Amino acid sequence: xxxxxxxxxxxxxxxxxxxxxxxxxxxxxxxxxxxxxxxxxxxxxxxxxxxxxxxxxxxxxxxxxxxxxxxxxxxxxxxxxxxxxxxxxxxxxxxxxxxxxxxxxxxxxxxxxxxxxxxxxxxxxxxxxxxxxxxxxxxxxxxxxxxxxxxxxxxxxxxxxxxxxxxxxxxxxxxxxxxxxxxxxxxxxxxxxxxxxxxxxxxxxxxxxxxxxxxxxxxxxxxxxxxxxxxxxxxxxxxxxxxxxxxxxxxxxxxxxxxxxxxxxxxxxxxxxxxxxxxxxxxxxxxxxxxxxxxxxxxxxxxxxxxxxxxxxxxxxxxxxxxxxxxxxxxxxxxxxxxxxxxxxxxxxxxxxxxxxxxxxxxxxxxxxxxxxxxxxxxxxxxxxxxxxxxxxxxxxxxxxxxxxxxxxxxxxxxxxxxxxxxxxxxxxxxxxxxxxxxxxxxxxxxxxxxxxxxxxxxxxxxxxxxxxxxxxxxxxxxxxxxxxxxxxxxxxxxxxxxxxxxxxxxxxxxxxxxx
Ligand code: HXC
Numbered sequence: 001x002x003x004x005x006x007x008x009x010x011x012x013x014x015x016x017x018x019x020x021x022x023x024x025x026x027x028x029x030x031x032x033x034x035x036x037x038x039x040x041x042x043x044x045x046x047x048x049x050x051x052x053x054x055x056x057x058x059x060x061x062x063x064x065x066x067x068x069x070x071x072x073x074x075x076x077x078x079x080x081x082x083x084x085x086x087x088x089x090x091x092x093x094x095x096x097x098x099x100x101x102x103x104x105x106x107x108x109x110x111x112x113x114x115x116x117x118x119x120x121x122x123x124x125x126x127x128x129x130x131x132x133x134x135x136x137x138x139x140x141x142x143x144x145x146x147x148x149x150x151x152x153x154x155x156x157x158x159x160x161x162x163x164x165x166x167x168x169x170x171x172x173x174x175x176x177x178x179x180x181x182x183x184x185x186x187x188x189x190x191x192x193x194x195x196x197x198x199x200x201x202x203x204x205x206x207x208x209x210x211x212x213x214x215x216x217x218x219x220x221x222x223x224x225x226x227x228x229x230x231x232x233x234x235x236x237x238x239x240x241x242x243x244x245x246x247x248x249x250x251x252x253x254x255x256x257x258x259x260x261x262x263x264x265x266x267x268x269x270x271x272x273x274x275x276x277x278x279x280x281x282x283x284x285x286x287x288x289x290x291x292x293x294x295x296x297x298x299x300x301x302x303x304x305x306x307x308x309x310x311x312x313x314x315x316x317x318x319x320x321x322x323x324x325x326x327x328x329x330x331x332x333x334x335x336x337x338x339x340x341x342x343x344x345x346x347x348x349x350x351x352x353x354x355x356x357x358x359x360x361x362x363x364x365x366x367x368x369x370x371x372x373x374x375x376x377x378x379x380x381x382x383x384x385x386x387x388x389x390x391x392x393x394x395x396x397x398x399x400x401x402x403x404x405x406x407x408x409x410x411x412x413x414x415x416x417x418x419x420x421x422x423x424x425x426x427x428x429x430x431x432x433x434x435x436x437x438x439x440x441x442x443x444x445x446x447x448x449x450x451x452x453x454x455x456x457x458x459x460x461x462x463x464x465x466x467x468x469x470x471x472x473x474x475x476x477x478x479x480x481x482x483x484x485x486x487x488x489x490x491x492x493x494x495x496x497x498x499x500x501x502x503x504x505x506x507x508x509x510x511x512x513x514x515x516x
Contacts, residue, residue, distance in 0.1 A: 102173070121252065
């Protein structure tokens with residue numbers, strides 16, 4: 001008996017040893033030469049040292065189904081571990097084993113950790129590096145993807161789901177990451193597309209490289225698929241840890257409190273001079289963001305996509321907040337299609353995970369023109385309007401400068417029931433900007449005037465004096481207080497504190513119908 005036990009222990013040690021080798025030394029070398037870490041090295045970097053516990057290390061594919069019957073682990077490493085002491089579930093595709101391709105067993109392993117993550121209420125992090133559906137498994141491989149998609153959708157808004165694309169991710173495989181909350185990509189080694197360069201060449205006779213079609217740069221700047229891009233695996237995984245630190249583990253918890261030793265009552269007199277005297281001059285909204293947030297720290301989502309709006313996670317008085325701000329330094333801070341859907345998705349993420357929303361407003365309006373109208377500015381703008389309006393977390397706005405027309409309403413205004421709306425004395429809250437307004441109101445006089453430009457300037461000045469300020473809105477009670485810019489941090493922290501216990505009733509329904 002003792003011999004049998006001893007034999008089994010030896011066998012276990014041998015089996016584990018084989019599994020730990022993945023696809024073997026040659027393939028591991030090739031992986032490194034391609035500028036990529038192995039699946040296990042990535043897990044080690046992602047998680048707190050020594051915290052990883054693996055499941056299914058001995059799992060192989062079903063006998064006879066494919067070559068995977070002889071591949072321990074079936075091309076993916078799964079389990080759980082900790083990030084700064086908090087539990088997360090992980091899968092990491094092993095490109096050295098059948099190109100990390102996904103078949104039945106591989107999918108079952110991923111589904112197991114997805115189910116556990118949802119049951120336990122912990123984030124799920126997927127490290128993707130795969131040739132896609134395992135060709136030899138045919139329809140079973142497609143069914144296997146379906147099981148993952150189904151779970152991605154069910155876990156959406158319940159636990160944070162984070163995807164890192166660290167190699168190929170092609171075909172229908174892209175749809176799992178794209179359903180998750182945040183997509184990280186690594187420069188040069190990662191690409192994502194539904195149909196690859198070969199299909200593009202065959203169908204539309206166009207030559208294009210994988211990087212040009214779906215590299216990290218393309219998805220960070222053009223498509224808006226990637227939320228974060230890093231130059232290598234190490235920096236990417238470090239950033240995932242940073243993101244997790246801002247988030248609650250699930251939708252029943254509040255985000256973790258972290259004291260950065262930045263006094264809540266700190267004032268910044270320089271803010272009184274942030275807004276330039278010339279209303280047409282831009283300035284960098286990030287100066288304000290850095291000034292008010294704890295330790296001047298924040299994590300910007302999609303920094304290179306629709307830079308006219310800034311979405312970031314930061315902390316105020318130790319509490320995680322989601323911040324949405326117009327950026328006057330880019331396209332004067334207008335709302336366009338990309339800015340609208342970028343911010344709408346961010347707002348919905350924050351709302352799903354109990355992260356209060358702060359909105360810094362300097363918006364001259366929606367971007368005019370056929371490109372935007374035909375591209376769906378009505379639909380996209382409506383997404384942002386819908387997202388802010390349905391959000392039940394504490395919602396605070398500060399109107400820094402421009403707040404014109406419909407764009408003012410959309411940007412978390414009092415009229416769509418934000419909780420508290422402050423304005424700086426520099427705020428301009430009106431239906432139209434001075435030029436547009438004067439041209440409409442004084443059309444007849446202007447037509448008949450000898451010096452049209454001089455009269456227009458005079459009328460614009462009149463309009464500016466009467467309408468372009470925060471005081472009319474304050475008199476009507478639409479602005480809760482006109483605050484000194486220097487006090488913004490302090491006022492926001494005090495407001496967040498009293499809103500902490502906010503409860504917002506929502507009508508009973510299956511779900512709303514956001515204009516997707
Ligand atoms: C089975 C695969 C595989 C796959 C790669 N391999 N992809 N095996 N099914 N999908 C194997 C290769 O045969 C090879 O095995 C090993 O993995 C490494 O692949 P290489 O080609 O040597 O690596 P590389 O040159 O880096 O090229 C990587 C690659 C290429 C670009 C990903 O392998 C490739 O084009 N693979 C096929 C991609 C694909 O068409 N997948 C299906 C997409 S459609 P050996 O033993 O030779 O080392 C899809 C649908 C999902 O995924 C639908 C969901 C609803």
